[in-house]
Amino acid sequence: xxxxxxxxxxxxxxxxxxxxxxxxxxxxxxxxxxxxxxxxxxxxxxxxxxxxxxxxxxxxxxxxxxxxxxxxxxxxxxxxxxxxxxxxxxxxxxxxxxxxxxxxxxxxxxxxxxxxxxxxxxxxxxxxxxxxxxxxxxxxxxxxxxxxxxxxxxxxxxxxxxxxxxxxxxxxxxxxxxxxxxxxxxxxxxxxxxxxxxxxxxxxxxxxxxxxxxxxxxxxxxxxxxxxxxxxxxxxxxxxxxxxxxxxxxxxxxxxxxxxxxxxxxxxxxxxxxxxxxxxxxxxxxxxxxxxxxxxxxxxxxxxxxxxxxxxxxxxxxxxxxxxxxxxxxxxxxxxxxxxxxxxxxxxxxxxxxxxxxxxxxxxxxxxxxxxxxxxxxxxxxxxxxxxxxxxxxxxxxxxxxxxxxxxxxxxxxxxxxxxxxxxxxxxxxxxxxxxxxxxxxxxxxxxxxxxxxxxxxxxxxxxxxxxxxxxxxxxxxxxxxxxxxxxxxxxxxxxxxxxxxxxxxxxxxxxxxxxxxxxxxxxxxxxxxxxxxxxxxxxxxxxxxxxxxxxxxxxxxxxxxxxxxxxxxxxxxxxxxxxxxxxxxxxxxxxxxxxxxxxxxxxxxxxxxxxxxxxxxxxxxxxxxxxxxxxxxxxxxxxxxxxxxxxxxxxxxxxxxxxxxxx
Numbered sequence: 001x002x003x004x005x006x007x008x009x010x011x012x013x014x015x016x017x018x019x020x021x022x023x024x025x026x027x028x029x030x031x032x033x034x035x036x037x038x039x040x041x042x043x044x045x046x047x048x049x050x051x052x053x054x055x056x057x058x059x060x061x062x063x064x065x066x067x068x069x070x071x072x073x074x075x076x077x078x079x080x081x082x083x084x085x086x087x088x089x090x091x092x093x094x095x096x097x098x099x100x101x102x103x104x105x106x107x108x109x110x111x112x113x114x115x116x117x118x119x120x121x122x123x124x125x126x127x128x129x130x131x132x133x134x135x136x137x138x139x140x141x142x143x144x145x146x147x148x149x150x151x152x153x154x155x156x157x158x159x160x161x162x163x164x165x166x167x168x169x170x171x172x173x174x175x176x177x178x179x180x181x182x183x184x185x186x187x188x189x190x191x192x193x194x195x196x197x198x199x200x201x202x203x204x205x206x207x208x209x210x211x212x213x214x215x216x217x218x219x220x221x222x223x224x225x226x227x228x229x230x231x232x233x234x235x236x237x238x239x240x241x242x243x244x245x246x247x248x249x250x251x252x253x254x255x256x257x258x259x260x261x262x263x264x265x266x267x268x269x270x271x272x273x274x275x276x277x278x279x280x281x282x283x284x285x286x287x288x289x290x291x292x293x294x295x296x297x298x299x300x301x302x303x304x305x306x307x308x309x310x311x312x313x314x315x316x317x318x319x320x321x322x323x324x325x326x327x328x329x330x331x332x333x334x335x336x337x338x339x340x341x342x343x344x345x346x347x348x349x350x351x352x353x354x355x356x357x358x359x360x361x362x363x364x365x366x367x368x369x370x371x372x373x374x375x376x377x378x379x380x381x382x383x384x385x386x387x388x389x390x391x392x393x394x395x396x397x398x399x400x401x402x403x404x405x406x407x408x409x410x411x412x413x414x415x416x417x418x419x420x421x422x423x424x425x426x427x428x429x430x431x432x433x434x435x436x437x438x439x440x441x442x443x444x445x446x447x448x449x450x451x452x453x454x455x456x457x458x459x460x461x462x463x464x465x466x467x468x469x470x471x472x473x474x475x476x477x478x479x480x481x482x483x484x485x486x487x488x489x490x491x492x493x494x495x496x497x498x499x500x501x502x503x504x505x506x507x508x509x510x511x512x513x514x515x516x517x518x519x520x521x522x523x524x525x526x527x528x529x530x531x532x533x534x535x536x537x538x539x540x541x542x543x544x545x546x547x548x549x550x551x552x553x554x555x556x557x558x559x560x561x562x563x564x565x566x567x568x569x570x571x572x573x574x575x576x577x578x579x580x581x582x583x584x585x586x587x588x589x590x591x592x593x594x595x596x597x598x599x600x601x602x603x604x605x606x607x608x609x610x611x612x613x614x615x616x617x618x619x620x621x622x623x624x625x626x627x628x629x630x631x632x633x634x635x636x637x638x639x640x641x642x643x644x645x646x647x648x649x650x651x652x653x654x655x656x657x658x659x660x661x662x663x664x
Contacts, residue, residue: 013285153217330648348645353470355466449576
């Protein structure tokens, strides 16, 4: 049924402790029940004996295990996509509930620490290896350049400086008492002892690298080179040994860590709902919500897992309504409107006492987009693009998703654009191929803007009607009947629109008596809404905050009502304005093409037309989509929609049980 939601009912389930593990896995596999936390009055005395017990996992230990796995991975913040691939398990699924959490944590921490120790030792070896390889290169560079540091150290009256430096040496304390040799990036400076420290300090401030240590005191080139080569060989062997040890154990460690991550991610998901359950020494109570059409499937599941050892109560519709706003909401629309639930959810889920606005939202969005983007050819391109997007994303995820819904919305928007393209006589920005069934936008600007405003008045009126219905459903009778967005406001708005349209089409100014006759009754009801609520709907008092405040509040609301009605209605002019913008861009494209070739047959003019159409589709498609959404949310939804409902999200473990006890 249009504007309706799924029939969600309150349920209470009691199972034995022995059946609990099998049941919770089967329940998670079914995706039937939205878990709630309120304790039901059924089955009576059992509730008083509940205590916290029986949770499947120690949350702290489980989270530390998951953290250890993340630290174990090369990219710590990312777990593999196949974490819930239960082929990782080698035992019966139900045995994971009896695992020793502390022992598993010890194993995970041990593997993590071994990996950290390996990485730390390896980094130290690699760093030391790089240092000795660099030292060996410097020794060989010294030998090649013929510089003997040991002999230089034996000089009594001359000091030396040797190192790597790429600046201008003359800027750093070099004078007549200094001799230097530059060989590539290397420099050897000979100076008197009293100048050495000053020159060295200046050079070090400019990233000078002192290489005096390369040859040890009292050692020759050959001794240092031989020692460096031996150290490098030793470090390479150590690196091979620890890499071999790590690679030998890596597969076993990975299997263990991924297994633990899968097990404890699974258990944490169950823990997330278990905290809402109520355990006794022998029984478990589960409260939640179910779509009434799935109640038979739940009964069969319980019967299959527990035999006759269970209790199930499905509340009536009236009993479920006692929970009011805690009742989760599941939208129920036919395939035509279902993709447009995406637009509604962006504003929040409908409250339990609100109608589902998806059908109205779909029609409003499609119609407004078509008014703005009226072109038969470009609309066809949008339709084809939407079809491609829908098919691609639906095949990728094997089910309906937000991307495929977006593709469906594009299909319908493109179809609407095609219809208005025929009404406007526009095909790929050309208004001379087919005749306009209605009018050309640029030639009939006032008619176009008037059509946009009339479209807006229809949707604003529908929004007010939906607000009245929502108010009656939720028991807000005073607001629904006498409020500015209720029946009184609707009568005033329709009367004003009627007088305005009659003046536009017949130039007839409404008489004062007509205005009084049309507006006086709803205005009176609005002004005395407080006393009427007290008399008719058992309100607390005539004027809850005093007469003076009531009068001031009424005057302000009247002013706000008229300003909102006028502003919201005029806002729909933007639909016509963007239709004119679309037509203007089309004219600009063909004007440019005509400047290149008046016959429109050359390659240059055709390329301008094709490029221009692509530009219009991309730019105008985005702009019209955003503006249609803006009009829908701010001018239409604001009249009736709160969007503070709780979405129906069944408990789902996302894997498939198979009969042999394994899983998929």
